[in-house]
Amino acid sequence: MDVNKNSYTIGFATIMVIIVAALLSSAAIGLKPFQSKNIEQEKKQNILKSVGVEVSREQAEIDYSTYIKEELVVNHLGEIQEGSAFNVDLSKEVRKDAKDQSLPLYVAEVEGALRYIIPLRGKGLWGPIWGFISLEKDLNTISAAVFDHKAETPGLGAEINRDFFQDPFAGKTIFDGEEFKSIKVIKGGAKEGDKHGVDGISGGTITSDGVTDMIFERLSMYLPYFNNVKPAIEVDSVFSAMDSVVTVNDSIIN
């Protein structure tokens, strides 16, 4: 057979493409369950890491239900909606108008302390960046933050998923009195004692700015919800303070 005939060449190319397409799509479909399980486990691992619980991917699956107490979805007015936070695809939500977005929110309990976990998603230099930031019970102090990225520059912007960048977020505050300040990633380094700023990454300024924008944009969406629940939390803490006074009184009486 003459393998250089036009008809043969076209036939060969056609058959090759069909075989390759079938092979690749069946591999993709067949492996999909394993891949999505990995991605789900990683998401749980990241959520746990944002409240300071660092476990392996397999362990995250088990520990997730121990620590995460509620998976809420709120709207832009701060009202709780139906649904589970875990099933909200933030990459789709951020493209909608602010008032149409479903905002996922996780409530965790770590060693008796309440934590609010807010998923983040924004733009880096080359592609999307995302993460989770957790607030303490006062809805002001950051307890921990994790970030990750799709395609930031290795060695520069990609470093946002490293501990040296993430650790300084802990203990910063997002409010100055009543005013919402968010957290800024500062080029050249944050001043000492800056409660609303962390050090940026040299050479990764655009990614760092992306992180700043992402935190500001996502957190500000939750402000109505914070305003709704804050009075309840304050009452709660007054009660628990009163409880302890009562206990002290009791012990004095006894």
Place this chain on the structure above:
Amino acid sequence: MSKDSLFSKKNLKLIKDPLDDNNPITVQVLGICSALAITVQLKPAVVMAVSVFFVMCIANVVVSLMRNMIPSRIRIIVQLVIIATLVILVDQVLKAFLYDVSKELSVFVGLIITNCIIMGRLEAFALANTPWKAFMDGVGNSLGYALPLVVVAFFRELLGSGTLFGYPVLENLGLYQLGYENNGMMILPPMALVTCGVYIWIQRMRNNKLVEQN
């Protein structure tokens, strides 16, 4: 066709040659871009070498099996499709079963497609030889690719970060207390070129066959 035994001298030469006399990186200077990009640390270098090993061996055998069927006018496209298919399969399998490694390698797996060594071997060898010889050639050339890669990565990670596979070797040796500091230059791309150059220099010092006669 000669009736060679599977591991005859001639066949073994297919493995030995690319390691030294005809090394794809240091002698043919092929695939140098990926070799320079991923040698900052040992682990990605080793995983890259293993992935290239799989892709190159399988692609060589597949092309060799099809060598009498492939229309010569579209042979480059056919080779590229075969390589790309294998690379996507490797990527998908890594994502499913070795998720952490696949995250580490991310873009580099895709880069195997553009590795000129693989295309070069398909075009120059697999298209004209029997599957077993093509397989041996694949083994030889991927090892020949792996050797300088791992050596360069070894020195860059050791001198640049003071670690090997992430293990803090120099710190445990107590060198930092003596005032030693890591050489930050080693982490930067230009030092990959220089380290590679030193490798080639040493190789040519030892192997006279490589020295050009003027």
